[in-house]
Amino acid sequence: MSRPLPSVADLGRWARVGDAVRVRAVRMVFDDVLALDAVDLDVAGGRVHGVLGPNGAGKTTLLGLLLGLLAPRSGSVEVLGVPVVRGAVLPAGVAGFLDAPGLYPGLTARANLMAVARLAGAGGAAGSRVADALSRVGLAEVADDRVRGFSLGMRQRLGLAGALVTEPRLVILDEPANGLDPQGRRLVQAVLEDLAADGAAVVVSSHRMDDLADWCDEATVLAAGRAVFSGPLAKLAAECGPLEHRVVVAEPQRARAIAETLPGLTVLPSPRTAPDTVVVRGETAAIEEFAAAVVGAGAGLRSLAPVVSPLEAAFVRLTGGEEA
Ligand SMILES: Nc1ncnc2c1ncn2[C@@H]1O[C@H](COP(=O)(O)OP(=O)(O)OP(=O)(O)O)[C@@H](O)[C@H]1O
Numbered sequence: 169m170s171r172p173l174p175s176v177a178d179l180g181r182w183a184r185v186g187d188a189v190r191v192r193a194v195r196m197v198f199d200d201v202l203a204l205d206a207v208d209l210d211v212a213g214g215r216v217h218g219v220l221g222p223n224g225a226g227k228t229t230l231l232g233l234l235l236g237l238l239a240p241r242s243g244s245v246e247v248l249g250v251p252v253v254r255g256a257v258l259p260a261g262v263a264g265f266l267d268a269p270g271l272y273p274g275l276t277a278r279a280n281l282m283a284v285a286r287l288a289g290a291g292g293a294a295g296s297r298v299a300d301a302l303s304r305v306g307l308a309e310v311a312d313d314r315v316r317g318f319s320l321g322m323r324q325r326l327g328l329a330g331a332l333v334t335e336p337r338l339v340i341l342d343e344p345a346n347g348l349d350p351q352g353r354r355l356v357q358a359v360l361e362d363l364a365a366d367g368a369a370v371v372v373s374s375h376r377m378d379d380l381a382d383w384c385d386e387a388t389v390l391a392a393g394r395a396v397f398s399g400p401l402a403k404l405a406a407e408c409g410p411l412e413h414r415v416v417v418a419e420p421q422r423a424r425a426i427a428e429t430l431p432g433l434t435v436l437p438s439p440r441t442a443p444d445t446v447v448v449r450g451e452t453a454a455i456e457e458f459a460a461a462v463v464g465a466g467a468g469l470r471s472l473a474p475v476v477s478p479l480e481a482a483f484v485r486l487t488g489g490e491e492a
Pocket residue numbers: 198199201202203221222223224225226227228229230375
């Protein structure tokens with residue numbers, strides 16, 4: 169039996185998959201500051217891609233290039249298959265903000281979004297798109313309050329709602345985690361997951377790994393204008409190197425003595441307030457060997473946890489944070 173022909177909706181969805189962002193060998197210089205050097209970036213539809221790096225690494229500059237607000241000194245930038253040239257109109261379907269969302273403080277949340285929806289050509293669907301977007305970012309109850317009184321986290325969520333009402337295929341968000349409380353972070357995460365499930369690409373920046381660990385499938389890490397990593401988060405975690413672990417035991421003296429005999433393990437000072445904790449640094453295999461030896465010796469293993477997550481450790485290592 170032959171397969172049914174795809175519907176128009178299917179074709180629209182498939183058209184979204186593919187390279188939403190393609191940046192090649194971009195170099196960006198401000199006066200004598202090299203902001204980006206030989207940076208590539210690829211983001212496909214259906215992916216949430218984090219752009220990470222410490223302050224001044226070049227994140228906002230890279231996102232500014234994607235939004236056509238800056239022109240590179242050399243290299244090329246394409247979004248949704250269209251070359252981005254400074255000052256030219258971006259292709260329909262690109263939404264986002266740099267630094268902070270541009271909002272009219274004297275207007276209500278709803279009025280701000282209605283303006284965006286109408287500009288995006290929503291026509292008669294504007295009202296329902298706006299109501300839906302407000303509820304997805306958890307602002308339905310304050311829809312008719314003026315934005316002037318909104319907190320930073322509420323403004324960030326309203327900025328995201330502004331992107332949603334345009335029914336985007338590519339969303340670019342600069343530091344959207346700033347000011348978000350845990351509930352706000354969960355709402356934003358759900359919105360980004362829905363966008364990706366619907367085939368849109370999302371590029372989101374932060375200077376903190378933990379901000380993006382739950383949101384992204386993949387990441388590009390920038391350090392001093394260069395991409396020092398690009399790929400899936402699982403691959404990034406593997407770059408963590410030897411990790412510090414806190415190991416809580418019944419007999420810390422014995423456990424410490426065991427650790428000192430094991431190759432590939434460094435014993436670090438215990439926290440003064442936790443004398444039953446032994447802190448060790450090593451590769452996963454060495455940590456596992458230590459745990460097994462503690463159990464084998466009957467020294468009472470109570471808990472074992474990394475001091476920072478593998479992702480955080482990889483981020484710090486790649487961006488030179490250890491030296492800092
Ligand atoms: N308009 C500008 N004029 C001069 N230098 C600039 C300009 N914009 C950025 N820079 C410099 O380029 C480098 C990269 O800046 P960028 O804002 O892209 O970094 P960032 O990673 O977004 O930092 P942050 O986390 O602090 O926002 C920095 O050294 C910054 O000082």
